[in-house]
Structures are given as C-alpha cells and as structure tokens.
Amino acid sequence: MGAPDLKARHAWLAQEIARHDVLYHQQDSPEISDAAYDALCRELDELEALYPELNPGAGPSRKVGAKAAAGFGKVRHRVPMLSLGNVFTDEDVEDFLARIRRFLGGSPDRPVRLLAEQKIDGLSLSLRYEKGALVQAATRGDGEEGEDVSANVMSVSGIPKALPSGAPETIDVRGEIYMTKSAFSALNMQQEAEGKPLFANPRNAAAGSLRQLDASVTAARKLEFFGYAIGYCSAPVATTQSAIRERLESWGFSVPKPHICTDNREALQKFYGEIQAARASLPYDIDGLVYKVDDLALQERLGFVSRAPRWAVAHKFPAEKAFTKVLAITVQVGRTGTLTPVAELEPVNVGGVMVGRATLHNEDEIARKDIRIGDTVIIQRAGDVIPQVLGYLEEQRPKDALPYVFPNLCPVCGSRALRESGEVARRCTGGLVCAAQAVERLRHFVSRGAMDIEGMGEKVIQEFWDAGLVRTPADIFSLEARNKGSLTPISARDGWGAQSAQKLFDAIAARTTIPLERFIFALGIRQIGEATAKKLAAHYLNVRTLMDALQRANDRESEAYADLLSIEDVGPSVADDLIAFFTEPHNITVVEDLLKHVQPTDYVRIDVSGSPVAGKTVVFTGSLEKLTRDEAKAQAERLGAKVSGSVSGKTDYVVAGADAGSKLKKARELGVAVLSEDEWINLIG
Numbered sequence: 028m029g030a031p032d033l034k035a036r037h038a039w040l041a042q043e044i045a046r047h048d049v050l051y052h053q054q055d056s057p058e059i060s061d062a063a064y065d066a067l068c069r070e071l072d073e074l075e076a077l078y079p080e081l082n083p084g085a086g087p088s089r090k091v092g093a094k095a096a097a098g099f100g101k102v103r104h105r106v107p108m109l110s111l112g113n114v115f116t117d118e119d120v121e122d123f124l125a126r127i128r129r130f131l132g133g134s135p136d137r138p139v140r141l142l143a144e145q146k147i148d149g150l151s152l153s154l155r156y157e158k159g160a161l162v163q164a165a166t167r168g169d170g171e172e173g174e175d176v177s178a179n180v181m182s183v184s185g186i187p188k189a190l191p192s193g194a195p196e197t198i199d200v201r202g203e204i205y206m207t208k209s210a211f212s213a214l215n216m217q218q219e220a221e222g223k224p225l226f227a228n229p230r231n232a233a234a235g236s237l238r239q240l241d242a243s244v245t246a247a248r249k250l251e252f253f254g255y256a257i258g259y260c261s262a263p264v265a266t267t268q269s270a271i272r273e274r275l276e277s278w279g280f281s282v283p284k285p286h287i288c289t290d291n292r293e294a295l296q297k298f299y300g301e302i303q304a305a306r307a308s309l310p311y312d313i314d315g316l317v318y319k320v321d322d323l324a325l326q327e328r329l330g331f332v333s334r335a336p337r338w339a340v341a342h343k344f345p346a347e348k349a350f351t352k353v354l355a356i357t358v359q360v361g362r363t364g365t366l367t368p369v370a371e372l373e374p375v376n377v378g379g380v381m382v383g384r385a386t387l388h389n390e391d392e393i394a395r396k397d398i399r400i401g402d403t404v405i406i407q408r409a410g411d412v413i414p415q416v417l418g419y420l421e422e423q424r425p426k427d428a429l430p431y432v433f434p435n436l437c438p439v440c441g442s443r444a445l446r447e448s449g450e451v452a453r454r455c456t457g458g459l460v461c462a463a464q465a466v467e468r469l470r471h472f473v474s475r476g477a478m479d480i481e482g483m484g485e486k487v488i489q490e491f492w493d494a495g496l497v498r499t500p501a502d503i504f505s506l507e508a509r510n511k512g513s514l515t516p517i518s519a520r521d522g523w524g525a526q527s528a529q530k531l532f533d534a535i536a537a538r539t540t541i542p543l544e545r546f547i548f549a550l551g552i553r554q555i556g557e558a559t560a561k562k563l564a565a566h567y568l569n570v571r572t573l574m575d576a577l578q579r580a581n582d583r584e585s586e587a588y589a590d591l592l593s594i595e596d597v598g599p600s601v602a603d604d605l606i607a608f609f610t611e612p613h614n615i616t617v618v619e620d621l622l623k624h625v626q627p628t629d630y631v632r633i634d635v636s637g638s639p640v641a642g643k644t645v646v647f648t649g650s651l652e653k654l655t656r657d658e659a660k661a662q663a664e665r666l667g668a669k670v671s672g673s674v675s676g677k678t679d680y681v682v683a684g685a686d687a688g689s690k691l692k693k694a695r696e697l698g699v700a701v702l703s704e705d706e707w708i709n710l711i712g
C-alpha cells in the first residue's frame with residue numbers, strides 16, 4: 028500500500044471499529060462476530076505499530092469499549108463452566124422440581140432442599156488458586172475455554188489474592204464480576220465528559236472494563252465480585268451448596284445476600300417476591316434468582332444435560348416492557364425459508380437497551396394480535412431474547428390503519444411462499460434459488476458452532492455473495508485458488524488488503540478437517556441442532572456411513588430406517604427432514620463438492636476403554652427399582668454405551684425391570700441378551 032492508501036485504510040479501520048464499539052456496547056446489537064472485530068483491531072494495531080505517524084496521539088487510537096481485543100490467552104476450564112436453564116413461572120419451578128424427583132426416584136412429593144440466591148447480572152469468572160495464591164482468572168468463553176484475564180482481575184479489590192491456610196491445594200472459585208449501578212453512572216458521566224461513547228448498562232460496562240488488553244484501564248474501573256460456586260478442586264471443601272457459601276465467605280469472598288435454604292415451595296415463592304420487590308433498590312443489577320439443589324452428592328447424581336445442570340435453574344424476573352410505535356412491518360426470510368414478520372419500531376429504551384425491531388413471530392400471531400402499521404404497541408425484552416410485541420393500544424390506533432396482509436410470495440426471490448397443513452410457518456419454495464435462504468445457509472455454515480471460519484462473518488458472506496464469489500459452501504474452499512489468477516482479487520476490494528485476504532484464506536484452510544458433528548451441524552438441515560448433530564455423529568461415526576445410511580433409510584421398511592429411529596432425539600419428523608435432505612439431488616451435489624475440500628474427522632468416543640459396555644447398544648424397559656430410567660440412561664451413556672428406545676437386531680442388551688412388555692418380547696424373539704436390573708448393575712460395576 029502506498030502512503031495515501033495506508034492513511035485511508037487507517038481512517039477506515041478506526042471509524043469502523045468505533046462504529047462496532049457503539050453497536051456492541053451501546054446498542055447491544057453487534058453486526059460482526061467477535062473474531063471479525065478482533066481482526067479489525069489487530070490490523071489497526073499493526074498499522075499503528077509499523078507507522079506511528081498515522082496516529083500522532085500517544086498509545087493506540089482506540090481506547091474505549093473494545094471488546095475481547097486480540098491478545099488474551101486461552102484457558103481451558105478443567106471443569107466446564109455451565110450455563111443455566113431459565114424458568115419464569117411457578118409452574119415452571121414445579122416442573123423443575125418434578126424433573127429432579129423423577130430423575131432421583133422416590134415419591135412425587137419427596138422433599139428437595141434448594142438453596143436460593145440472587146442471580147447477578149454480570150459476567151461469570153473462574154479464579155484459580157494454587158497453594159493459596161491466586162494464579163489465574165478466566166472468563167467463561169464458550170464454557171469449555173475462556174480468556175485469560177488474570178492481569179485484569181488483580182486490581183479488583185473484592186477478589187482475594189490469597190486464601191487462608193486450610194484451603195485446598197488447587198481450587199477454582201467461580202462467581203460473577205459486576206459493576207454497581209452507582210459506579211456505572213459515574214463511569215458514564217466521565218465518559219460523557221471526555222466525549223467517549225456511553226455504556227448501555229452495568230453488565231456491558233463490566234464486560235468492557237474487564238476485557239481490556241491494557242490492565243491499567245481495568246484498574247481504573249470499579250469492579251466487584253460475588254462468589255457462588257466451586258469448579259475444579261483437589262480436595263472436597265463441603266458437602267452442601269450452603270456450606271460452600273460459608274467457606275467462600277470465610278476465605279474473604281462476598282456472596283450475594285440474603286439467601287435461603289428450604290424444601291418448602293411457599294418459602295421459595297415468598298423469597299422470590301421479596302427479592303423482586305427489593306430489586307430496584309439493590310446497589311447492583313440482578314435478573315432473577317438461582318435455585319440450586321443444596322446437597323452436592325445429589326448434584327453429582329443429577330449431572331447435566333447439554334450445557335445446563337439438572338440440579339440448578341434460573342428463576343428469571345418478568346421481562347421489561349415499553350411502549351412505542353410501529354413504523355413498518357417487514358418480512359425476513361430465514362435459512363430454511365421461513366417468513367418471519369418483524370415490526371420496525373420507533374427506537375425506544377427498554378431496561379437500558381435501545382430497541383428498534385421486534386419479532387411478530389408468524390402469520391397467525393400477527394393476525395391474532397392484529398398488529399398494524401402506525402399502532403402504538405407494548406414490547407418486551409426478556410434477557411437476551413429478541414424483543415417481542417405483546418399487543419397494541421386500541422385508543423391510539425390511527426383511523427386509517429389497515430389490517431396487515433401477509434405476503435404469499437417470498438419478498439426476496441418472488442417464489443411462492445406456501446404453508447403446509449399443520450405448520451405455523453409460511454415458507455419460501457425457492458430453496459437455494461432464493462438469495463435469502465442461500466445466504467442464511469452460508470452464514471450458518473461458517474458460524475461459530477459450525478465450521479467457525481474466523482473473519483468470515485455475516486457481512487463478508489453477504490459481500491462475497493453479492494460479488495458472485497461464493498454461492499455454495501464448496502465455493503468458500505476454492506476462493507484462494509480462484510483468487511490467484513483473478514483480475515479482481517479480494518485484496519483489491521474495498522476494505523480488504525493483501526494481509527486481511529491472506530488471513531481469511533488461512534482461516535478457511537484451517538477448517539479443511541473438522542469434527543464430524545460440526546460438519547453435520549454446518550449443513551443446516553432442518554431440526555438438526557448441535558446436540559442432535561452430535562448424536563448422529565456418535566451413531567454413524569463416519570460421514571460416508573451416515574450419508575449411505577440416510578439414503579437407505581428412504582425405504583421406511585428398511586433396517587436403516589429402524590436404526591435411524593433408534594437414535595435418541597430422532598423421531599419420525601426429524602428422520603423425515605434428514606432423509607429429505609440426503610435424498611435431494613441438489614443437496615448431494617453440494618455435499619459431494621464440499622467433501623472434495625473438507626475432510627470430516629471420524630467421531631471419537633471419549634476414552635471408556637475400561638468400560639464393559641462401551642459401544643454397546645442398550646435398551647431399558649419396564650420399571651427399574653434401584654435407578655430411575657433417566658439416571659440409568661445417563662450412567663450408561665457416561666460409560667460409552669448407546670441408549671436406544673427400541674429393540675432391533677443391533678441391540679446388545681435389554682435391561683428389563685418389572686412389568687416389561689413388548690420390548691422384552693421382541694428381545695427374546697431376536698435373541699438379544701436380557702439382563703435384570705441387578706445383573707446390569709453388576710455388569711457396569
């Protein structure tokens with residue numbers, strides 16, 4: 028780049044970063060991935076390091092509100108940092124308790140002692156202490172791996188730098204780092220006085236303050252910490268959650284107060300009401316309560332599903348509401364062609380966040396609520412969920428407001444949009460002809476849980492789509508080769524340079540091998556989320572086996588179909604979508620083209636080499652006495668077995684409890700080994 032180019036690039040980067048800072052920190056609506064943002068910051072820093080004259084002021088030109096700037100090391104959590112399931116009503120709490128009782132067995136009114144405390148609206152943090160000294164602090168990240176923010180937390184006064192003697196040799200203390208409401212207001216006043224962007228809420232301010240490459244910036248911000256859990260620990264510290272609270276306090280941590288420990292539903296309800304009433308006057312933000320099974324041995328038995336424990340739940344406070352005007356109603360087309368109506372709103376502040384759009388869900392909802400352009404509506408925001416329109420104010424409706432007519436043509440490609448009987452969604456029939464669907468599918472393909480191609484965010488996909496550079500997933504992998512001989516290389520595009528183009532090519536090349544489950548998820552098949560993709564990978568192990576089996580399963584009488592249905596999470600409807608995907612010629616072409624570039628690695632089961640049931644398929648039937656069905660299942664899966672709901676020639680064991688019926692009969696017919704509950708317990712030791 029020549030001097031004028033460098034100057035222009037520098038100005039563009041600085042402006043673009045500032046714009047994304049505002050989107051992220053003030054509007055809570057980032058347009059690009061963290062990775063893409065980091066790439067911009069990195070490029071700016073590199074430019075300024077090479078050409079200091081570009082930025083005559085001392086220090087980097089971006090000072091405020093940078094999110095996860097590059098440069099934080101990664102920390103793998105020894106014990107994953109889980110998230111929590113949410114409940115909103117008393118019935119939901121009842122269901123949560125019922126699930127616990129069912130899992131643990133015993134009578135439906137077996138007492139379950141819960142600890143209830145405030146749910147702090149901050150960022151979770153894991154603090155590692157070794158031989159009593161604080162040695163590391165990490166953010167949650169994706170739960171498995173977070174960012175090393177050790178240098179930043181050293182200045183947080185509420186985080187003890189040492190534990191008293193008697194604490195375990197190695198221990199991870201988990202809790203929430205947050206900013207008080209008053210510190211947040213003071214910070215924003217200072218920001219304003221200095222002409223810097225404001226933070227939207229205390230959580231964003233805490234996040235922006237913690238994730239600073241320059242730890243002295245963090246030190247200047249007032250952050251606080253509450254402890255509430257233990258992660259990895261070399262020796263047990265307690266047998267109950269309430270005792271953990273006590274230990275944490277005795278070691279110098281603050282814990283959220285007050286709390287209760289009870290097995291009484293009314294006491295829980297009363298506590299919820301009291302804390303909700305006190306919420307506005309608390310010095311910090313909370314967004315609900317957390318209920319945790321007090322007994323740690325029971326927590327251990329209950330374990331977790333996906334990323335949330337069975338033994339804890341967040342009881343959220345009702346969402347925050349606001350009134351505003353509907354300026355327009357637009358229709359978005361999603362990855363699977365679903366048409367979603369969206370209310371374009373006069374921007375309004377809802378609980379600290381500016382909201383300009385809200386979902387109207389679908390055709391029936393918009394008709395049922397009779398929302399019209401020009402209406403004044405009530406909108407609500409619940410946590411990070413997209414805001415919803417609850418209803419309109421009749422007395423404020425303009426006289427000429429007309430009922431909304433839902434389109435029956437796709438607003439993007441003009442194909443017919445059909446609604447299949449029994450479905451709420453109207454879908455565009457354009458398939459990959461429809462730009463919206465193809466672009467959405469590509470976006471999904473490169474997204475985080477899928478192929479996770481760094482630097483290839485939504486905007487880049489749209490840009491490459493518009494330029495005709497990428498139309499199918501395989502095109503992404505041939506970009507670099509096509510770029511080589513091109514007269515209009517990517518590096519010559521607006522906003523790109525040789526360095527950023529090469530960075531992108533490298534990120535793409537890094538994904539030419541990918542775990543099978545990620546590959547399956549990336550294909551964007553209807554109803555196939557990350558969890559089901561993983562189950563499919565665990566079942567078929569290899570991409571060719573999977574494709575072959577799903578094509579054979581098209582014959583609903585085949586063994587392949589029965590085998591498909593034996594996978595947990597796969598019912599007839601999911602099976603239909605899978606088969607439909609893998610028997611559609613266009614999709615096969617797309618996948619085959621992709622497989623010329625990408626090698627999905629075979630699924631590897633966790634090391635269960637010592638397990639007598641690893642790789643075996645087990646069916647539980649009849650009522651078990653010592654274990655509940657859920658517990659037996661979770662235990663079998665932990666030991667590497669596949670638990671199936673139906674008996675077939677592939678079943679290795681049928682564990683039959685009392686009153687076993689047709690499955691036991693079928694097992695006998697097929698000559699499958701049948702075990703009693705005791706025999707099963709003996710087998711797994």
Ligand code: IVH
Pocket residue numbers: 108109110111144145146147148149150151152202203255256283317336339341
């Ligand atoms: S216990 C298995 N207690 O809420 C997770 N979490 O939305 C156990 N949080 O990731 C967490 N206050 O960061 C617990 N008193 C509290 C909490 C709390 C806030 C956070 C935590 C968690 C998130 C889930």
